[in-house]
Amino acid sequence: MKQIVLKVHPSDNVIVALTDLHKGQQVELDGEKYLLLDDVNAKHKFFTNDMNTGDEVIMYGVLVGKTQHAIQRGMLMTTDNVKHASDPFTYRPFHYEWKAPDVSKFKDRTFNGYHRADGSVGTANYWLFIPTVFCENRNLDVIREALHNELGYAVTQKYKSYAHELVEAYKKGEDIHNLSLAPATAAETRKKRVFENVDGIKFLNHQGGCGGIRQDAAVLSKLLAAYADHPNVAGVTVMSLGCQNLQVADFQRDLKERNPNFSKPLYIYEQQQSQSEEQLIAEAIRKTFEGLIEINKIERKPAPLSKMTVGVKCGGSDGFSGISANPAVGYTSDLLVALGAKVLLAEFPELCGAEQQLIDRTRDEAAARKFIHLMTAYNDAAHKVGSGFHMNPSPGNIKDGLITDAIKSTGAARKGGTSPVEDVLDYTEPATKPGLNLVCTPGNDVEATTGKAASGATLILFTTGLGTPTGNPVCPTIKVATNTKLAQKMDDIIDINTGPVIDGEKTIEQMGEEILEYCIKAASGEVIPKAVLLNQDDFIPWKRGVSL
Numbered sequence: 001m002k003q004i005v006l007k008v009h010p011s012d013n014v015i016v017a018l019t020d021l022h023k024g025q026q027v028e029l030d031g032e033k034y035l036l037l038d039d040v041n042a043k044h045k046f047f048t049n050d051m052n053t054g055d056e057v058i059m060y061g062v063l064v065g066k067t068q069h070a071i072q073r074g075m076l077m078t079t080d081n082v083k084h085a086s087d088p089f090t091y092r093p094f095h096y097e098w099k100a101p102d103v104s105k106f107k108d109r110t111f112n113g114y115h116r117a118d119g120s121v122g123t124a125n126y127w128l129f130i131p132t133v134f135c136e137n138r139n140l141d142v143i144r145e146a147l148h149n150e151l152g153y154a155v156t157q158k159y160k161s162y163a164h165e166l167v168e169a170y171k172k173g174e175d176i177h178n179l180s181l182a183p184a185t186a187a188e189t190r191k192k193r194v195f196e197n198v199d200g201i202k203f204l205n206h207q208g209g210c211g212g213i214r215q216d217a218a219v220l221s222k223l224l225a226a227y228a229d230h231p232n233v234a235g236v237t238v239m240s241l242g243c244q245n246l247q248v249a250d251f252q253r254d255l256k257e258r259n260p261n262f263s264k265p266l267y268i269y270e271q272q273q274s275q276s277e278e279q280l281i282a283e284a285i286r287k288t289f290e291g292l293i294e295i296n297k298i299e300r301k302p303a304p305l306s307k308m309t310v311g312v313k314c315g316g317s318d319g320f321s322g323i324s325a326n327p328a329v330g331y332t333s334d335l336l337v338a339l340g341a342k343v344l345l346a347e348f349p350e351l352c353g354a355e356q357q358l359i360d361r362t363r364d365e366a367a368a369r370k371f372i373h374l375m376t377a378y379n380d381a382a383h384k385v386g387s388g389f390h391m392n393p394s395p396g397n398i399k400d401g402l403i404t405d406a407i408k409s410t411g412a413a414r415k416g417g418t419s420p421v422e423d424v425l426d427y428t429e430p431a432t433k434p435g436l437n438l439v440c441t442p443g444n445d446v447e448a449t450t451g452k453a454a455s456g457a458t459l460i461l462f463t464t465g466l467g468t469p470t471g472n473p474v475c476p477t478i479k480v481a482t483n484t485k486l487a488q489k490m491d492d493i494i495d496i497n498t499g500p501v502i503d504g505e506k507t508i509e510q511m512g513e514e515i516l517e518y519c520i521k522a523a524s525g526e527v528i529p530k531a532v533l534l535n536q537d538d539f540i541p542w543k544r545g546v547s548l
Contacts, residue, residue, distance in 0.1 A: 003504055005029050006323065007048075009061035014045040014077055016319065016401075018502055021046075038076035043319025043401035043465075045077040056085070057404075060322065060414075062353060063087045064406035077403055084390035084404035086353035089375075091368050094360040098420055100338040101331065101509075106516065107339065111523040112300035113307065113458075114234065117263050121307040122231035123458045123523040124199040124532075126474055127292055129237050130224050132251060133209030133244035136271065139281055140203045140239060146285060147201050151292075152192030155535040195296040198234075199525070200532075201288075202473040204539050210244035216543045217245035222428040223541050225254035226454035228266070231309075232474045234295035235265035237288050242272030258430065265291045300525060306340030308523060309431060311457030311475070312415035313347065315445035318465025319401020320482040322411020324501040324511075325463035329480060331512025332461065332519070333417035333436065342431050344457050345416035346439040347448050348378055352389040353406030354413035358438065362421040371424040374440045392443055396466050415463065427542060428454045442547035445470045446540040449477065459519055462531075469493055471536025476522055478529045480515065493530050 005027050006016045015029060021040040026033055040046045045059070050073050057065040057077070065082040075081070113121040129140050148154035162181045169176050204227060208220045228236045240248050248268055255262055267287045274280040312329050314321055333343045345351075351358065355375060362368035382388045392405045402408040422435035428451070431437045441451035445468060449460055453475040460475050462468070465482035467490040481487040484499030496518055500506040506514075521527045 008059060008323065011058055011061050013048045013051070013058050015048055016045050016323065017042050035074050037072055037074040040076050041401075045319075045401065045403070047071050047073055047075050047077065049073050057082055059407055060410040062357075062406070062410055064353060064410060065404040079398060079403055082403055084406055086406045086409075087356060089355035089359055089372065091359060091365065091372060096361050096363075096420055098361075098418060100419070101334050103335055103338045105513075106305060106335060109305055109520060110302040111305065111308065111520050112525065113303045113523060114231070114298055115301055115303065116231055118259060118261060120231035120456075121303040121458075122233075123308075124232040124474070124476060124525070125197055125234050125295060125298055126199055126232055127201045127235045127237070127288060127295065128227060128230075128233045128474065129201070129203045129239065129288075130228060130251075131205065131209070132224070132238060132240040132246045132248060134205075134207045135210070135241045135244065136239040137205045139271070139277070139284075140205055142281055143285060143288075144201070144203050147288070151194045151198075151201065153200050153535075155533070195292050197296045197298055197300075198292055200535075201292075202233075202537060204473060206539060206541055208541055208543070209246040212245075212543065214245060218250070219428070219544055220541050221246050221250045221254045222258075223450070223454050224251055225258050226428050226430065226456075227474060228255055228264070229259045229262060230453060230474050231456065231458050232476075233264065234298060235288075235291040236267070237284055237291075238266070238268040239284065240268065240270045242270045265294065267291065304340070305336070305520070306434065308336060308519070309342040309344065309456045309458045310336055310519065311344040311346070311439075311449070311452030311455075311460040312463075313445070313448055313452065313460055314350070314412050314415060314463040315448075315470055316464040316466035316468040317397055317400075317402060317408060317412065318482055320502055321402075321463055321465050322407075322414055323482075324498040324508075325465070325480045325482040326411055326414040327508045328498045328501060328511035328515060329461045329463055330414045330417035331508050332515040333415065334419050335512060335516050337417065337419040337435050340434050342434055342456070343416065343419075343436050344425075344431060344439050344452050344455055345413070345436060346441040346452055346455075347412060347443040348375055348438075348440050349382075349389045349392045349405070349443040350409045350412040351375070351438075352379070352392070352409045354410050358413065358416075358421055361419075361436075362424070364423075367421065367424040370426075371421075371438055374424070374426065378440070400465060415461070425455055427451055427544065431456045442542055444540070444547050446538040447542045447547055449475070450539055451542060459523060461515065461519070463498075464494075467493065469531070469534070469536050470538050471531030471534070473537040473539050476529045477531040477536070478518065478522060479531060493534070493536075495527075495529050 051071040066085040441448040460477045487497035
């Protein structure tokens with residue numbers, strides 16, 4: 001018989017509905033029967049026992065909230081009867097023992113990547129356009145349209161063709177409802193390319209570089225330098241106005257500091273020193289075209305899986321995120337760590353409630369204290385403007401079962417698996433140590449993926465229960481659905497479905513291995529994640545203000 005409810009941890013006093021349950025229905029789990037006093041939709045929770053005002057609500061084995069009034073066994077958990085609460089955290093000497101998963105079937109596996117001069121290996125081969133200031137965005141848009149259309153990277157071409165067909169049918173008096181948009185396949189996408197070994201030309205349009213405070217420009221400079229130095233980037237064109245806060249010299253200094261031996265093609269253009277806008281754009285296109293000819297000579301070659309750097313992220317999360325997709329990705333994380341690869345877990349507002357577990361898993365005391373400092377300073381800054389980590393869950397999260405931030409966060413932390421934490425990185429700091437790294441970013445989908453790529457992620461595993469079109473310009477983003485309904489409804493953006501875990505058809509371990517297999521194929525260019533096919537190139541720099 002299919003399981004319809006789940007207690008995630010033996011000490012939990014709430015139970016998760018795996019399917020819609022109804023008031024008056026009696027359910028049984030581990031030999032104990034529960035009479036439901038409310039309708040409990042799939043992904044939501046009900047209480048296992050009577051509770052008084054202020055009692056602790058436990059899920060995943062940790063404190064996730066406190067009751068606001070007396071509650072009866074079998075009642076639905078809601079934002080009215082439970083408010084966020086989490087345990088305090090501190091550094092304490094702790095000997096964490098980790099049992100690595102069996103990786104014998106993967107230990108001799110390789111992926112075909114792009115080998116860089118500094119020893120890193122990319123999963124893609126991109127040319128990157130960087131504006132040092134928002135004033136150059138318009139010029140980037142002109143260049144994007146010219147190069148994307150001519151070189152075969154424009155996802156909009158199919159929509160232009162579709163619009164043309166609609167116009168022609170309208171002129172002829174034909175029924176436009178008979179026309180449909182044919183989706184492009186990965187093979188068709190490659191076939192259109194002029195440069196077979198160039199996976200794309202990417203553009204980092206942003207709203208910074210001038211105005212604001214000087215610290216904003218300084219952080220942006222380090223972020224842009226990180227993207228220029230990214231293993232998936234083979235060449236860079238920089239567009240500058242000239243008078244902005246973020247000067248080209250600042251960017252060059254940060255790039256040299258990050259990688260003293262940076263040797264990729266780097267072309268810099270300053271508009272206030274040019275003869276005209278037309279001359280500036282034409283010269284940037286011509287020189288970039290020459291660079292594309294050169295990087296097209298780079299071919300994929302085998303690399304050990306230890307050369308992979310995988311970011312793990314969740315967005316549009318639901319009540320199944322911490323039960324199916326996140327733990328499955330967590331098992332993939334453990335496999336990668338056991339193979340010597342790097343895994344990046346970020347979204348600090350979504351680690352609220354899981355802090356002590358992560359601190360206890362951190363090998364180095366200095367790194368643990370750095371994590372405590374970053375988390376505390378971030379949350380304090382949020383409270384100073386009348387917010388706090390407890391306000392992180394979105395209306396969509398709450399509607400689909402994530403009632404408190406601690407529930408959301410403890411489930412989100414499962415993406416990082418169970419391995420020891422090897423390092424803690426502030427925003428834009430590069431990951432240098434194999435193993436699990438914590439990266440300080442907001443929880444916001446795009447700000448978080450932007451930060452993960454800056455720390456060196458060459459693939460991102462992005463779990464979602466509600467669906468999201470988020471991607472990244474330089475880091476292929478793989479969408480992992482928490483449930484089969486979503487995977488079927490939004491199959492144009494979902495790459496992997498972990499719904500079989502909820503349905504009892506597969507184990508977490510089986511799904512984790514399947515996800516790693518997909519990562520190997522994506523890293524080798526054998527499959528193209530749908531976010532890449534759709535040019536979902538989202539990029540939002542974090543100004544280090546309060547962003548949840």
